Amino acid sequence: MGIKGFFVRTGIYLLVPFVFIALWGFIARHLANDVILPDVGQVAKLFMKPTESLISMGSLTTNVAVSLVRVLAGYMLAVCIGVPLGIIMGYYGTVFKLLNGFLAMFRPIPPLAWVPLVLAWFGVASLATLFHIDRGTAYIYLSNLKFSMIFIIFIGAFYPILTSSIHGVMGVRNIFLDSARVLGANHWDIFRKILLPGASPSIVNGMRIGLGVAWMCLVSAEMLPGSLSGVGYLITHAYTLARTDIVIAGMISIGMIGAFLDLFFRIIENRKFVWTRLTR
Amino acid sequence: MDKADKMNSEPVIKIRDLKKTFKSNNGGVIEAVAHVNFDVSENDFVCIVGPSGCGKSTLLRMVAGLETITSGRITYRGEDVSKPRKEIGMVFQEYSLLPWRNVIDNVALGPEFLGVPRQERYDKAMDYLRIVGMEAFSHSFPHELSGGMRQRVAIIRALANDPDVLLMDEPFGALDAHTRILLQKELLRIWENHRKTILFVTHSVDEAIYLADRIMVMSARPGRIIDIIDVNMDRPRHRSDPIYGQLAEQILAVLEREASVSFGNANTEKMTEMKENLCLN
Numbered sequence: 001m002g003i004k005g006f007f008v009r010t011g012i013y014l015l016v017p018f019v020f021i022a023l024w025g026f027i028a029r030h031l032a033n034d035v036i037l038p039d040v041g042q043v044a045k046l047f048m049k050p051t052e053s054l055i056s057m058g059s060l061t062t063n064v065a066v067s068l069v070r071v072l073a074g075y076m077l078a079v080c081i082g083v084p085l086g087i088i089m090g091y092y093g094t095v096f097k098l099l100n101g102f103l104a105m106f107r108p109i110p111p112l113a114w115v116p117l118v119l120a121w122f123g124v125a126s127l128a129t130l131f132h133i134d135r136g137t138a139y140i141y142l143s144n145l146k147f148s149m150i151f152i153i154f155i156g157a158f159y160p161i162l163t164s165s166i167h168g169v170m171g172v173r174n175i176f177l178d179s180a181r182v183l184g185a186n187h188w189d190i191f192r193k194i195l196l197p198g199a200s201p202s203i204v205n206g207m208r209i210g211l212g213v214a215w216m217c218l219v220s221a222e223m224l225p226g227s228l229s230g231v232g233y234l235i236t237h238a239y240t241l242a243r244t245d246i247v248i249a250g251m252i253s254i255g256m257i258g259a260f261l262d263l264f265f266r267i268i269e270n271r272k273f274v275w276t277r278l279t280r
Numbered sequence: 281m282d283k284a285d286k287m288n289s290e291p292v293i294k295i296r297d298l299k300k301t302f303k304s305n306n307g308g309v310i311e312a313v314a315h316v317n318f319d320v321s322e323n324d325f326v327c328i329v330g331p332s333g334c335g336k337s338t339l340l341r342m343v344a345g346l347e348t349i350t351s352g353r354i355t356y357r358g359e360d361v362s363k364p365r366k367e368i369g370m371v372f373q374e375y376s377l378l379p380w381r382n383v384i385d386n387v388a389l390g391p392e393f394l395g396v397p398r399q400e401r402y403d404k405a406m407d408y409l410r411i412v413g414m415e416a417f418s419h420s421f422p423h424e425l426s427g428g429m430r431q432r433v434a435i436i437r438a439l440a441n442d443p444d445v446l447l448m449d450e451p452f453g454a455l456d457a458h459t460r461i462l463l464q465k466e467l468l469r470i471w472e473n474h475r476k477t478i479l480f481v482t483h484s485v486d487e488a489i490y491l492a493d494r495i496m497v498m499s500a501r502p503g504r505i506i507d508i509i510d511v512n513m514d515r516p517r518h519r520s521d522p523i524y525g526q527l528a529e530q531i532l533a534v535l536e537r538e539a540s541v542s543f544g545n546a547n548t549e550k551m552t553e554m555k556e557n558l559c560l561n
Contacts, residue, residue, distance in 0.1 A: 178341075184365075
């Protein structure tokens with residue numbers, strides 16, 4: 001293989017992005033209008049100094065960090081409710097019948113459609129309101145976690161996680177349950193040692209999709225009133241100031257972080273669930 | 281359970297007037313098992329043979345406590361069996377090892393459920409792996425093993441709980457003929473060394489004669505015990521032994537007569553098919 005082989009192999013991944021960037025640069029220079037399409041260099045400059053404060057609303061890295069914390073808060077909530085509920089619904093037919101029809105009605109509603117209702121309910125209340133903190137460092141962090149945002153992100157992540165947990169449990173072969181029962185498993189053993197590991201490939205897949213959706217809900221969540229930070233806010237605010245280079249830099253950050261999170265889950269899937277590909 | 285208690289003549293498993301019905305999809309009632317009566321005594325190796333779909337697996341699942349009883353009784357040493365219990369182990373035909381656990385974690389599963397401390401249950405699992413000569417595979421995953429090896433592990437997984445009774449539902453049904461004979465020998469060796477009471481379901485007359493002290497012949501659905509045959513041959517048994525052939529003839533005749541009753545004489549096709557099934561396996 002050697003060095004030449006290495007370049008050929010990496011080259012195939014980089015070819016299309018390279019052509020894309022070249023095309024972008026060409027069109028940008030041709031248009032010569034920063035508001036419609038800034039040049040590649042302008043955007044790249046923003047990434048060279050990611051910690052520098054932009055249009056008086058914090059740096060790219062701070063905003064990305066704020067967004068990540070928000071997504072993780074809503075996402076964790078979705079995992080904590082979606083996974084156990086999905087396992088229970090997948091295992092107990094009665095619970096499934098009881099809840100599935102009801103939950104299915106809410107599934108097609110886009111997270112963005114919840115915005116008016118969510119604002120009526122929570123307004124600009126945040127975790128800071130919940131803990132009665134109105135000053136200090138804790139306030140700065142907690143006031144960034146608005147209930148309305150967490151809710152929108154939660155709704156986005158919840159359904160993929162719930163659905164895949166239900167299907168994961170339903171897909172666990174009966175023979176595993178029977179043999180565990182014969183070996184003396186109680187209900188808790190069945191849940192923890194049979195259903196959870198048996199359904200985990202599907203659950204993790206749902207968690208991966210859920211995180212992707214949660215991340216996509218970010219921009220809509222950060223457009224809500226009371227938001228003064230985050231990549232979503234950075235993008236919309238930069239748009240009003242006609243700073244298209246910051247808009248694009250924000251979009252690229254969202255894309256890269258999303259792809260990175262997805263990769264993280266794919267690595268887990270490949271490491272942990274070799275058996276799913278090899279059994280049957 | 282102390283020795284004296286085990287030695288008394290009370291059967292280990294007692295089945296009385298057992299009946300099982302299912303609701304079919306079109307709302308009718310299917311009778312799977314009816315009027316089943318028999319006992320299994322201490323250290324007996326009992327085989328149940330019968331045509332496919334005669335309810336023999338259902339019967340075994342009821343003894344395991346995995347299936348509800350429609351009417352009648354199953355008792356284990358005088359106590360009603362209504363749910364699985366640790367004294368009754370089971371080996372299934374389907375591959376039942378947990379694919380996300382390696383071999384030793386699978387074998388240690390039963391003791392884990394019963395709360396045996398970690399070190400103790402792994403020592404025990406290793407001992408059982410040695411019995412079947414699979415200690416080198418303790419950290420392999422089920423998908424890395426052959427069918428015969430998987431069933432060996434499934435058997436010792438059931439044994440690791442040290443059950444009193446071992447129920448086996450066509451455990452060698454999915455294996456090729458050579459592996460099957462090998463595992464039959466191995467099972468007899470384990471049974472002789474560990475003295476368990478075994479109730480073994482098969483649709484192979486040959487397998488039943490090779491293994492059993494007593495053979496229960498079951499009818500087509502609804503499954504009933506239509507004949508009980510004692511196999512008075514010393515072990516190891518040889519398939520070339522004339523008694524072997526006579527017993528096979530005898531059992532096949534019973535099954536054939538049964539088939540002609542239940543399907544009518546006109547349906548000879550079904551009969552031949554059944555006979556072929558029983559002989560070839």
